[in-house]
Amino acid sequence: MSLLEAHDLNVWFDLPHEGTLHAVQGVSFGVDAGERLGLVGESGCGKTTALLALMGLLPPNAQVSGRVTVNGEDILAGGEDAMRSHRWTDVAMVFQGAMNALNPVKTVGSQIVEPMRFHDTADGDAAQRQAGELLELVGLPASAAKRFPHEFSGGMRQRAAIAMALACSPKVLLADEPTTALDVMVQAQILDLLESLTRDLGLALILVTHDLPLVTQVCERAVVMYAGRIAEFGSVDTLFHDPRHPYTRLLFEATPDLSGLEEVVSIPGSPPRLDRPTVGCPFAPRCDRVFEPCAAHLPALVSVAERHRAACHLNDEAYARPPRPTETPA
Amino acid sequence: MSEAAVVPTGTDEGAFLLDVRDLVVHYPVRRDLTSALRREPHQRISAVDGVSFSLRHGEMLALIGESGCGKTSTAQAILRMIDVTAGTIEVAGRDITHLTSQQLRPIRRTMQMVYQDPYESLDPRFRVRRAVEEPLLIHGMAGSSDQREAKIVEALERVELSPADLYIDRYPHELSGGQRQRVAIAASLVLEPRLLLADEPVSMLDVSVRAGILSLLDRIRRESDMGIVMITHDVSTAAHFADRIAVMYLGRIVEEGPARQVVNDPQHPYTKALMSVVPKRDPRDRTEPQILHGETPNPIDVPRGCRFHPRCPVAEERCKETDPQLHVPTGAANDAHRAACLLV
Numbered sequence: 129m130s131l132l133e134a135h136d137l138n139v140w141f142d143l144p145h146e147g148t149l150h151a152v153q154g155v156s157f158g159v160d161a162g163e164r165l166g167l168v169g170e171s172g173c174g175k176t177t178a179l180l181a182l183m184g185l186l187p188p189n190a191q192v193s194g195r196v197t198v199n200g201e202d203i204l205a206g207g208e209d210a211m212r213s214h215r216w217t218d219v220a221m222v223f224q225g226a227m228n229a230l231n232p233v234k235t236v237g238s239q240i241v242e243p244m245r246f247h248d249t250a251d252g253d254a255a256q257r258q259a260g261e262l263l264e265l266v267g268l269p270a271s272a273a274k275r276f277p278h279e280f281s282g283g284m285r286q287r288a289a290i291a292m293a294l295a296c297s298p299k300v301l302l303a304d305e306p307t308t309a310l311d312v313m314v315q316a317q318i319l320d321l322l323e324s325l326t327r328d329l330g331l332a333l334i335l336v337t338h339d340l341p342l343v344t345q346v347c348e349r350a351v352v353m354y355a356g357r358i359a360e361f362g363s364v365d366t367l368f369h370d371p372r373h374p375y376t377r378l379l380f381e382a383t384p385d386l387s388g389l390e391e392v393v394s395i396p397g398s399p400p401r402l403d404r405p406t407v408g409c410p411f412a413p414r415c416d417r418v419f420e421p422c423a424a425h426l427p428a429l430v431s432v433a434e435r436h437r438a439a440c441h442l443n444d445e446a447y448a449r450p451p452r453p454t455e456t457p458a
Numbered sequence: 459m460s461e462a463a464v465v466p467t468g469t470d471e472g473a474f475l476l477d478v479r480d481l482v483v484h485y486p487v488r489r490d491l492t493s494a495l496r497r498e499p500h501q502r503i504s505a506v507d508g509v510s511f512s513l514r515h516g517e518m519l520a521l522i523g524e525s526g527c528g529k530t531s532t533a534q535a536i537l538r539m540i541d542v543t544a545g546t547i548e549v550a551g552r553d554i555t556h557l558t559s560q561q562l563r564p565i566r567r568t569m570q571m572v573y574q575d576p577y578e579s580l581d582p583r584f585r586v587r588r589a590v591e592e593p594l595l596i597h598g599m600a601g602s603s604d605q606r607e608a609k610i611v612e613a614l615e616r617v618e619l620s621p622a623d624l625y626i627d628r629y630p631h632e633l634s635g636g637q638r639q640r641v642a643i644a645a646s647l648v649l650e651p652r653l654l655l656a657d658e659p660v661s662m663l664d665v666s667v668r669a670g671i672l673s674l675l676d677r678i679r680r681e682s683d684m685g686i687v688m689i690t691h692d693v694s695t696a697a698h699f700a701d702r703i704a705v706m707y708l709g710r711i712v713e714e715g716p717a718r719q720v721v722n723d724p725q726h727p728y729t730k731a732l733m734s735v736v737p738k739r740d741p742r743d744r745t746e747p748q749i750l751h752g753e754t755p756n757p758i759d760v761p762r763g764c765r766f767h768p769r770c771p772v773a774e775e776r777c778k779e780t781d782p783q784l785h786v787p788t789g790a791a792n793d794a795h796r797a798a799c800l801l802v
Contacts, residue, residue: 171664312524313750313753314753316747338665340739341738364741368739378666379666383694383739384692384694385697385739385740386694386697386721386733388721392669393669393673395666398667
């Protein structure tokens, strides 16, 4: 049993006029203490929605099914009241864009103390002292507690947002594009901080990003999502060196590398709309290795090797494998 | 013009398409009332503080650096969108630094900019046809409506929005992000510019479509011998698509040279650190990142001596005194590679 597990997680959004959008479609994964798990995919693939579902922070027009467990205890089952006792104490989140996550009219210290008070983990001087310690843990001076977010640079704000997320000693930290707006050197500082938190505190990290190299450098394993589903799940090493879903391979091929040696090719087309039922493999219209079963049958996520799963008919012995194409269609 | 080797380019406009010498851009800082009453001196932000580089026809140069390093101000100064404090800008051998807006008009056509956000750079009320037609009308290149239509269709086909009929009557909201950026590029290309400045042209786009836009820019500059200055914070993109890379830090170019050399054999300590923290695709390529502490200092208060010395891991005493100039480092493979560091 992993520290945090999601079982058959589904999220639907009611659309303003009519219909529903099936944003997350039967997603299951787990993360262990001290582990760093990546969640990657293009915008709209459901990675942020899945994260918000783990935090119980979806908007009112969303419906959720499935189970989310922390140490075996289902945190979604009891509704909002039960979720409230787990949010920030078991599962905490660092949001995309630190500027928007911090309240501009409150000092950083008072924002760190707030969840402590709410959850009765600390109060008064003890809470202030803990806030100072947390700020030092994330590489800011304790005196930063008395300052306002606008006095900070982008990198410092992101550190403060991480300190806030750590206020109630959570077991799992969810980070949604934590470095997207930051410069590469500041990004390296923040990633270094997140790595040391998982190493030193045994925190489990789920890193959501569209940036594949970020995940391969920081995480041990990664979930590749496409159109609300898991396309492939495995160690970052196998995902890069032995991908078993064409989407994973094409996503790597679309990403420039510092070596600058290999050709970079974009993936033609765009992801399917999720407000209509998908027939067959959702990636089939963009896939360079599409064959007979893809149009009609949705591939199941199956184990292709130890701790490596993929949802592609190419891995199914029941179908004859088509030859690799000699060139990628434009 | 410059001491760099002059390679014949097959054009008769001189060796360089763009030649920037000692460019300085200062912005005044607004004083608050109390400091004005105390008659404190005006403060200035040195956004660009002595930048020199040149660009050949058909060449792509990437200006890389962190936010606030002056890369966007450099591009805006070249386009004369902001005031130049000192230095010269020559385009195709003509000094445009002090031209009036009247004199600039015919030259503006030859220098176009592609912006970061295609969601903002296109007017939502204009169909694709109008968006691409507008620059032609502004620059008096309209001709008959048939000629205009032909030019619009040609520009759309060049950016691979083909067949053009399929896109020409659409509104921006009916297009994907990648398609919008292609329309924005078509609107620049329709004027047949010689020089394109692309400011983070793909950073707002999804990973899967970025490569297509970058390959498109790459193909266009090769086909039409157009020079491109690409501004980016993404070192991997620069490494992949640019011929040369110029690394900026706090208003200066600290290293410049052929892209492969700058990436694989960086000379300046800042470039070395920068290259070490760029995430690589292959997890087996994990290198020990050399993380610089702190952040880039405020450009109001540029450090004395070498501006990088307070964060430099190998700074010596003399680095606090002497401001290093770009030169060919002793360890460089050839003289096309230059760095501004006293220790190399």
